[in-house]
Structures are given as C-alpha cells and as structure tokens.
Amino acid sequence: MRTITGALAALAMGGAAWAEPDPADWDAVTETARGQTVYWNAWGGSPTTNDFIAWVGRRVAEDHGVTLEHVKLSDTASAVSRVLSEKQAGQHAGGAIDLIWINGENFAAMKAADLLFGPWAWELPNWALVDRTKPVDVDFTVPTEGYESPWAAAQVVFMYDTADLPEPPRTVPAIAAWAAETPGRFTYPQPPDFLGSTFLKQALYGVVDDPAPLLDPADNADYDAVTAPLWALLDQLTPNLWRQGRAYPQTGPRQIQLMADGEIDLAISFSPGEASAAIANFELPDTVRTFVPEGGSIGNASFVAIPYNAAAKAGAMVVANFLLSPEAQARALDPQVLGYGTVLDVAGLPDEDRALFDGIDLGIATLSPDELGTALPEPHPSWMERIEADWTARYGVAD
Amino acid sequence: MTDVRSQGAARHRPQRRPARVLPAVPMLATAFLLLPVGAGVLGTLAPAFGVLPAAGVMQPGLGAFADLAAWPGLPDAVRLSLVAGGVSTLLSLAVVTAVLAAWSGTRTFAAVRALLSPLLSVPHAAAAFGLAFLIAPSGWILRALSPWATGFDRPPDWLIVQDPWGLTLIAGLVAKEVPFVMLMALAALGQADAGRAMTVARSLGYGRMTAWVKVVFPQVYRQIRLPVYVVLAFSMTVVDVAIVLGPNTPPSLAVQAVKWMGDPDLAMRLRAAAAAVLQLALVLGALAAWWLGERAVAALGRRWIAAGGRGRREVWARRAALGIAGLSAAAVLGGLAVLALWSVAGFWAFPDPWPSGLTMQNWTRHAMTLNATVAETAVIAAVSTLIALTLAIGCLEAEMRHGLRLGAAGLWLLYLPLLVPQVAFLPGLSTAMLLAGVQGGTAAVTAAHVLFVFPYVFLALGDPWRAWDRRYGTVASALGAGPDRVLWSVRLPMLLAPLLTAAAVGVSVSVGQYLPTLLIGGGRVQTLTTDAVALASGGDRRAIGVFALAQTAAALVPFALAIGLPRLIYARRGGMRHG
Numbered sequence: 011m012r013t014i015t016g017a018l019a020a021l022a023m024g025g026a027a028w029a030e031p032d033p034a035d036w037d038a039v040t041e042t043a044r045g046q047t048v049y050w051n052a053w054g055g056s057p058t059t060n061d062f063i064a065w066v067g068r069r070v071a072e073d074h075g076v077t078l079e080h081v082k083l084s085d086t087a088s089a090v091s092r093v094l095s096e097k098q099a100g101q102h103a104g105g106a107i108d109l110i111w112i113n114g115e116n117f118a119a120m121k122a123a124d125l126l127f128g129p130w131a132w133e134l135p136n137w138a139l140v141d142r143t144k145p146v147d148v149d150f151t152v153p154t155e156g157y158e159s160p161w162a163a164a165q166v167v168f169m170y171d172t173a174d175l176p177e178p179p180r181t182v183p184a185i186a187a188w189a190a191e192t193p194g195r196f197t198y199p200q201p202p203d204f205l206g207s208t209f210l211k212q213a214l215y216g217v218v219d220d221p222a223p224l225l226d227p228a229d230n231a232d233y234d235a236v237t238a239p240l241w242a243l244l245d246q247l248t249p250n251l252w253r254q255g256r257a258y259p260q261t262g263p264r265q266i267q268l269m270a271d272g273e274i275d276l277a278i279s280f281s282p283g284e285a286s287a288a289i290a291n292f293e294l295p296d297t298v299r300t301f302v303p304e305g306g307s308i309g310n311a312s313f314v315a316i317p318y319n320a321a322a323k324a325g326a327m328v329v330a331n332f333l334l335s336p337e338a339q340a341r342a343l344d345p346q347v348l349g350y351g352t353v354l355d356v357a358g359l360p361d362e363d364r365a366l367f368d369g370i371d372l373g374i375a376t377l378s379p380d381e382l383g384t385a386l387p388e389p390h391p392s393w394m395e396r397i398e399a400d401w402t403a404r405y406g407v408a409d
Numbered sequence: 410m411t412d413v414r415s416q417g418a419a420r421h422r423p424q425r426r427p428a429r430v431l432p433a434v435p436m437l438a439t440a441f442l443l444l445p446v447g448a449g450v451l452g453t454l455a456p457a458f459g460v461l462p463a464a465g466v467m468q469p470g471l472g473a474f475a476d477l478a479a480w481p482g483l484p485d486a487v488r489l490s491l492v493a494g495g496v497s498t499l500l501s502l503a504v505v506t507a508v509l510a511a512w513s514g515t516r517t518f519a520a521v522r523a524l525l526s527p528l529l530s531v532p533h534a535a536a537a538f539g540l541a542f543l544i545a546p547s548g549w550i551l552r553a554l555s556p557w558a559t560g561f562d563r564p565p566d567w568l569i570v571q572d573p574w575g576l577t578l579i580a581g582l583v584a585k586e587v588p589f590v591m592l593m594a595l596a597a598l599g600q601a602d603a604g605r606a607m608t609v610a611r612s613l614g615y616g617r618m619t620a621w622v623k624v625v626f627p628q629v630y631r632q633i634r635l636p637v638y639v640v641l642a643f644s645m646t647v648v649d650v651a652i653v654l655g656p657n658t659p660p661s662l663a664v665q666a667v668k669w670m671g672d673p674d675l676a677m678r679l680r681a682a683a684a685a686v687l688q689l690a691l692v693l694g695a696l697a698a699w700w701l702g703e704r705a706v707a708a709l710g711r712r713w714i715a716a717g718g719r720g721r722r723e724v725w726a727r728r729a730a731l732g733i734a735g736l737s738a739a740a741v742l743g744g745l746a747v748l749a750l751w752s753v754a755g756f757w758a759f760p761d762p763w764p765s766g767l768t769m770q771n772w773t774r775h776a777m778t779l780n781a782t783v784a785e786t787a788v789i790a791a792v793s794t795l796i797a798l799t800l801a802i803g804c805l806e807a808e809m810r811h812g813l814r815l816g817a818a819g820l821w822l823l824y825l826p827l828l829v830p831q832v833a834f835l836p837g838l839s840t841a842m843l844l845a846g847v848q849g850g851t852a853a854v855t856a857a858h859v860l861f862v863f864p865y866v867f868l869a870l871g872d873p874w875r876a877w878d879r880r881y882g883t884v885a886s887a888l889g890a891g892p893d894r895v896l897w898s899v900r901l902p903m904l905l906a907p908l909l910t911a912a913a914v915g916v917s918v919s920v921g922q923y924l925p926t927l928l929i930g931g932g933r934v935q936t937l938t939t940d941a942v943a944l945a946s947g948g949d950r951r952a953i954g955v956f957a958l959a960q961t962a963a964a965l966v967p968f969a970l971a972i973g974l975p976r977l978i979y980a981r982r983g984g985m986r987h988g
Binding site for chain 1: 462566758
C-alpha cells in the first residue's frame with residue numbers, strides 16, 4: 011500500500027512539475043489538448059442542456075481530438091466540494107474535474123479559496139468576439155479577472171399563460187396586488203435556489219428608490235433601511251402565494267412544471283428563450299408568452315472555470331474557446347436546441363458567421379433584444395447572502 | 410445440529426492452505442466494513458468540531474454546533490426526522506405483520522409474494538415522483554375525476570404533497586418499506602415452523618390473525634429486528650424521497666444537511682458536518698428508544714398472550730390489512746405506470762386524463778446516454794455483488810467449518826454502513842480515500858458499493874445457508890469428499906436459488922446507490938442512478954419516466970433470472986429445485 015501511495019505521490023508531483031499550459035500560446039494549447047479527456051462538471055437536470063453538451067463533445071472531438079465527458083451534477087456545489095476535498099487531501103494535480111459550469115456565489119467562493127486556475131479566459135482567441143457591454147467580465151459584481159470564461163447570457167423575464175392571464179401585472183408591486191385578487195396563482199423557487207434568490211433581487215430592484223447601494227457590499231449600506239420595502243412587500247405577498255407560501259417549488263424546472271399543470275399563471279425565468287424551448291419540448295402550452303418587468307430586469311452570464319488542479323487544463327480551454335465560437339453560440343441560441351442568449355457581439359461578426367444567427371427563429375415566446383432592453387447588473391453577492399438568510403428566517407422555516 | 414458439525418469436523422483431514430485463509434474471512438469482512446465507515450465518520454467529526462484546513466478553518470471548538478442551534482428551523486427539522494422515521498417504520502411493520510397474520514399460507518398470499526420483486530425494483534426517487542404525480546392537486550387521480558366529478562377546470566390550491574406534517578412523506582416511505590420488511594419477514598418465516606404452530610393454536614380455538622400474532626410473530630420479529638432498525642435509520646435519513654414528498658419550510662434534518670453541504674459558502678460545511686453529527690446522534694437515540702419500546706411491547710404482549718383471548722371477529726381486520734397493503738403497492742406501481750406514460754407524453758394539460766399526443770422524442774434523446782450508463786452500471790453491480798457474495802460465502806463457510814459465528818457485535822458491525830447516515834460518513838470517506846492515494850474511478854466506486862451490498866447479500870444468504878441440512882455434508886464426507894468438495898459439489902449447487910436471490914438483491918442495491926457513486930467516483934463514474942438523480946433535480950417528468958423505467962428494469966432483470974435460472978438449470982433434476 012505504501013509503495014502504491016508513494017508511486018502515486020511521485021506521479022502527482024511529476025504532474026505538478028509540468029509547465030501549466032499558457033493560453034497566450036494558443037497553438038501549444040491545442041497541441042497539448044489533442045488526446046486529452048476533459049471532465050466537464052455541469053448541472054445535468056435539463057435534457058436539452060445535456061444534449062447540447064453532448065453535441066459540443068462531438069464537435070471538439072472532430073476539430074481538436076479532445077474527448078469531452080459531461081459529469082452530470084444535481085448541484086454545482088458538489089463539484090466545489092470535490093475540489094475542496096482534493097485540496098484537503100493534498101492532491102494538487104491530476105484532479106477529477108477539468109471544467110465547471112459556474113457563476114455567482116460558487117465562483118466567488120472558489121476564487122476566494124484559491125481553487126481556480128488562471129487567469130486564462132481573456133487570452134482565448136474567441137474572446138475577441140465577445141460583446142463587452144454584456145455582463146461578461148463581472149460575475150455578480152465580482153470581477154472575473156479572466157478566471158472564468160462566459161458562454162451564455164441570461165436575463166430575467168416573467169412567463170405567463172395568455173390563456174389564463176391575458177394582461178399580466180408588469181411590476182413586482184403589481185404582481186402582489188394581482189395575487190391579492192387571485193390568490194394561489196403565483197410562486198417562485200424556494201431561496202436559496204438561485205432562481206428564487208433572483209426573484210428576491212428583482213423584487214428589491216422594483217421597490218428601492220435608489221439602486222446604487224446594491225452594487226456595493228451590503229455592509230456599506232443601511233441594509234435594514236434598504237430592504238425594509240422588500241420585506242413589507244413579501245409580508246403582503248406570501249399569504250397569497252401558491253399553497254399560501256407554505257410550500258415552494260424547489261427548482262426552476264419544477265416551477266415550469268407547475269405552470270404546465272395549470273397550478274400557477276405566472277413564473278420567473280432567467281432565460282429569455284426558456285419559454286420557447288419549453289414549448290418546443292411539450293413542457294409548456296403554446297399560449298405562454300414572456301415580458302420584462304417595467305424598470306428593467308437583472309441580467310448575468312453563465313461561465314466555465316477550470317480548477318487549479320485540473321488534469322486537462324489545455325483541453326478545458328479548447329472547450330471553453332469552442333463554446334465562444336459563433337457556431338456553438340448560434341446553436342445555443344436556437345430555442346429548438348437550448349434557447350440561451352449569446353454573449354457575442356453578433357453585429358460585429360463577419361457576414362458568414364452573422365448569417366448563422368440571422369437564420370434562427372427565436373420562437374413565439376421570446377422577446378427581441380429591443381424588448382429585453384439593457385439588463386440591470388446583479389447586486390453584490392453580500393446582498394444575496396443576507397437576503398437569503400433573512401428570507402429563510404422569515405418564510406423558510408415557519409409554518 | 411452442533412453435534413453433527415463436530416462429528417463432521419472430526420473427520421477433516423489436516424487442513425490445507427485454503428483452509429488457513431478461510432478463518433480470516435470474517436475478520437477481513439469486518440475490517441472491510443469498519444475501516445471505511447470509521448474513517449468517514451472521523452472525516453465528518455473533524456469539520457463538525459471546527460477543523461477544515463482546505464477551507465482555511467482551524468478553530469477547534471463547538472462553534473459549528475452553536476451555529477446549528479441558532480438556525481431557527483432546527484426544532485421542526487429534528488421533529489420531522491424523528492416523526493417521519495418512527496411513524497413510517499411502525500406503520501410498515503404493522504402492515505407487514507397484519508398481512509402475514511391475515512393471509513400467509515393462503516392463495517391470495519401468492520399474489521403478495523409475486524408483487525415483491527417488482528416493488529423492490531422501483532427506485533425510491535422514482536416511486537416518490539410517481540406518488541407525487543398521482544396525488545397532487547394537478548395529479549392523475551384528480552385529472553381522472555375532473556371536471557365531471559369535481560367541477561375543477563383548474564387544479565385546486567391544496568397542500569397535499571410537501572405538507573408540513575410530513576404525512577405524504579410517511580406514505581411514500583411506507584409504500585417503499587413494506588416490500589423490504591415483507592421480504593425479510595418471509596425469509597424469517599421459513600425458519601419459524603409457522604405451519605405447525607398455527608395448527609396447534611387454531612385447534613385451540615384462536616382466530617387466524619390472533620394466533621399468528623401470538624405464536625408466530627415473536628419468532629419472526631426476533632429475526633427481523635436488525636432489518637427493522639435499518640428501515641428506521643434509513644427513513645430518518647433519507648434524502649431523495651424527502652426532497653420530493655417532504656415539507657421544505659424547513660425540510661428534514663438530513664435534507665438540510667445535504668443542502669448546507671452544497672452551499673457555495675465553504676464555511677457552511679462546518680454547519681453541515683455538525684448537522685450530520687446531530688443526525689447520527691438522533692438515529693442512535695431513535696434506535697435506543699425503539700429498543701426500549703420492544704421491551705415494553707414484549708412485556709405487554711406476554712400478558713396479552715397469557716390472557717388467552719381468542720379474537721374471533723377478524724373478517725374486517727383481514728380485509729383492511731389487504732386493502733392497505735394493496736394501496737401501498739398500487740401507489741408504487743401506479744406511480745411507475747404514470748411515469749411511463751409521461752416518458753412518451755406530448756403536452757399534457759390539467760384536467761386531461763391522457764396526454765394530447767404521444768412522442769418517442771424522450772426515448773431517442775436518452776438512448777445514447779442509456780446505452781453507455783447501463784454498461785457501467787451493470788459492470789459495477791456485477792463485480793460488487795460478486796465480491797460481496799464471495800465474502801458472504803467465506804463468512805458463512807467459516808462459521809460452518811470453524812464455528813466462527815458473528816456475534817451480536819459482529820452483526821451490528823455488518824449493519825454499520827446501513828445504520829450510519831450516508832451523509833455523515835461519505836464526504837469524510839472520499840477525503841480519506843484521496844489521502845490514501847486512491848483515485849476515484851470505477852474500481853473505487855465498486856469497492857464502496859460492496860460496503861452497502863455486502864450486508865444485504867449476507868442477510869439474504871445467511872438464513873438459507875444455515876437452514877441447509879448438514880446431513881448432506883456428512884454423507885458426502887463419508888463418501889470421501891473433503892470440505893472444499895462438499896462446498897463446491899454439494900452445498901453451492903443445492904443453494905443455487907438462494908445464491909441467485911442474494912445476487913439479485915445485491916445488484917438492486919448496487920444499482921440504487923447515489924451518494925457513494927457520486928462522492929467516491931468524483932463524479933467521473935456515471936450510472937443509471939447518478940444520471941437519474943441529476944435529471945430528477947430538474948424535475949422533468951418525461952426524463953424521470955425514462956430513467957425510472959430503465960432503473961426498474963436493471964433491478965428487475967436479476968430478480969427474474971434468480972427465479973428462472975434454477976428452473977432452467979435443474980429442469981431435469983426436480984429434487985434440486987427445493988434445495
């Protein structure tokens with residue numbers, strides 16, 4: 011046993027002694043990547059996303075000889091746990107995870123704990139195509155500094171079923187007023203589910219007079235004063251929620267299911283194309299449409315990051331770069347495939363690449379970029395943490 | 410019996426090499442179970458007491474427990490764990506007892522027996538999703554009744570699933586536990602000589618149920634005590650079923666511990682570890698309480714038996730027993746059936762009783778993934794079951810040849826991996842394995858599966874093995890066969906049916922493992938269950954339907970083989986079919 015451990019340790023040290031791949035020398039990266047297997051840890055709860063990742067795998071195998079394995083997670087944090095366990099056990103090279111679909115708190119936590127490789131993302135060849143006006147270099151106000159690479163843009167919309175609700179309420183206070191009239195027809199995923207927390211942040215934007223303090227750490231502001239209108243609103247709304255707020259859907263997809271089952275009429279979504287994609291997959295009736303609340307909605311991006319001890323960093327970068335290619339971005343945008351927003355500056359692309367995007371039918375429930383408007387920035391993560399904790403204390407543990 | 414054994418032993422020739430390995434097998438098996446669980450629990454205790462160097466935490470103390478105590482949901486979460494675990498175990502045992510008392514030995518009972526394997530094969534999470542879709546306000550039962558009977562054209566806002574008292578959770582647990590307890594009780598019944606005891610009691614004028622409970626139950630319960638403890642520990646700590654059916658404001662302690670374990674804030678790992686330790690303490694406390702309850706019931710029961718009541722009016726009790734058992738079987742199988750329907754459903758709105766169209770889209774979409782994962786699942790299940798079976802045969806053979814019987818302490822050790830909540834030792838175990846230089850991979854996952862497969866295999870094989878008539882061995886020895894030859898040529902062939910049943914149980918246990926596969930495999934080992942749970946996290950009923958059917962099939966095929974193979978192999982040797 012000792013000899014085996016010794017041999018493995020020697021092997022691991024040998025690995026650490028190798029030079030890390032340098033993204034600035036892209037030819038060397040693709041050379042190193044050829045033949046590597048990349049384990050991409052990504053949420054596996056959506057068949058359409060899984061299909062898309064499988065397609066990415068086929069494409070990077072064809073073009074770059076990289077084998078992509080999708081490690082389907084039920085929760086991104088289990089990938090964070092794995093890297094943490096590896097670091098705890100002193101496995102500083104040859105880790106089990108090469109690429110993680112990540113954003114927000116998980117990114118902030120991994121970055122703060124020095125669990126990430128980088129910076130590398132801004133050296134990718136396709137980074138030049140990215141639209142910098144989108145939230146691609148800050149993740150929940152935390153600067154990415156090139157430690158993660160964006161691959162999909164997201165913005166909050168509300169989905170409503172025109173068959174039951176022809177004229178939806180278009181502000182959060184209006185939603186509360188509507189719920190008072192027709193109780194039991196609205197809910198949101200239970201915070202700290204990210205979509206539920208997003209609803210709270212969207213609601214906060216809808217009730218504060220001055221959103222400026224939200225972009226700084228919550229401790230710098232008068233947290234109680236800023237959030238007081240939010241709690242007043244929720245105190246009024248909660249008894250009129252689905253199941254009187256005594257139960258909540260646990261995830262976004264379960265919330266969509268409630269809509270398909272006719273239990274609720276209005277639901278939040280973090281993907282403008284989600285409703286169209288769900289209609290294409292028979293998961294929602296074709297009478298569903300979306301809107302952006304008055305005053306705008308929160309937008310962010312999904313990223314991929316590489317753990318500090320990843321075994322196939324070069325391969326991981328090749329995958330990240332492919333995700334930023336017009337081919338992959340256009341495919342993700344198609345609601346028949348995924349319905350994810352692009353992070354590229356489509357107008358600035360060469361004609362032939364732009365044609366890929368022009369040919370896509372965004373679907374009946376998807377808003378045009380003009381209708382979506384400019385996204386509001388995510389508040390600083392400290393707001394989300396404190397609001398989640400307070401929400402749990404107020405509504406999450408009491409019957 | 411012991412006489413026969415010592416006579417047999419006296420004729421043994423001087424022991425050769427294999428015989429020297431054999432006595433070590435029980436020790437080996439014990440170490441195999443004890444070390445990982447021990448290492449894992451230590452790995453969880455450390456962060457609970459403030460030591461988690463990888464997250465930069467080194468503050469030994471009780472801070473994590475204070476933090477946990479300050480969580481306002483704690484009383485409800487603890488209450489939910491205790492009530493759901495205790496009540497569902499009690500109910501499961503009651504249903505099994507009632508059905509056995511009322512119907513064992515009758516023709517109706519053959520139907521109960523036939524339903525067992527399919528019921529055991531349905532994965533817990535799938536059963537939970539199926540049940541949820543049956544009984545929810547927008548579920549199938551209300552769809553079938555609406556709007557013609559109920560007047561609803563929208564689902565009513567009723568809190569049925571996820572109710573704060575955990576009633577739906579309890580119902581779901583009972584539906585899945587009854588088949589397991591029944592299987593264990595049937596194995597025990599084989600040794601209880603129930604038929605003759607019943608004849609005596611009935612001839613003294615006792616009603617069927619009263620006679621069974623008074624005469625047979627005490628013998629059966631003695632043997633299924635540990636499995637009942639396992640059920641109690643399991644239902645207190647279950648995560649997948651509780652997320653789907655249980656309340657979430659707050660959830661049960663085990664669910665909350667897993668949520669904290671998954672919190673992006675790494676400091677929450679400490680609170681999660683503290684919750685896992687509390688969960689372990691709760692399980693131990695509940696087991697102790699159950700044990701005390703057993704004593705009390707035994708004392709009262711003896712008085713009740715001695716009082717001599719004959720209990721004649723049993724018709725309604727018998728029907729009720731069958732009705733409740735039928736309901737719980739219908740919940741599982743009906744749930745699976747509606748999930749199967751969902752897997753081919755187009756859009757399906759309330760209150761339509763059937764989907765508006767059928768599509769194979771979901772099956773074609775998942776076909777490729779299924780092919781790959783089925784192979785991996787099968788390899789892991791086959792190898793871990795084979796190892797577990799070898800260890801179990803080694804232990805039982807050592808017991809038979811050398812009298813090395815696992816004592817009470819040994820039995821507890823055997824059940825350790827099933828009694829200690831998985832969330833309390835698996836994260837620690839995965840760190841420990843990394844420290845030992847073991848890379849997560851198919852081999853490591855297979856080894857981890859043996860931990861959970863072995864106790865079940867040993868349990869399923871132990872009783873038939875001991876019930877085997879040793880006089881066959883004596884005859885073979887007298888004819889010059891050594892102990893090895895007796896094992897290979899006489900005992901194992903005669904025990905083919907129980908061996909295959911034990912293997913089928915082992916395979917179904919391996920197929921169902923989620924946390925061990927995920928945590929030990931570092932996510933790189935994908936089985937049907939890891940894929941199914943990942944998809945279940947999205948709540949897509951169509952995908953869940955596809956995987957639930959695949960999982961059920963994966964567990965059901967070995968059961969079918971276990972029943973069919975002996976008939977095929979011994980088609981021309983009728984005498985072997987009753988070994």
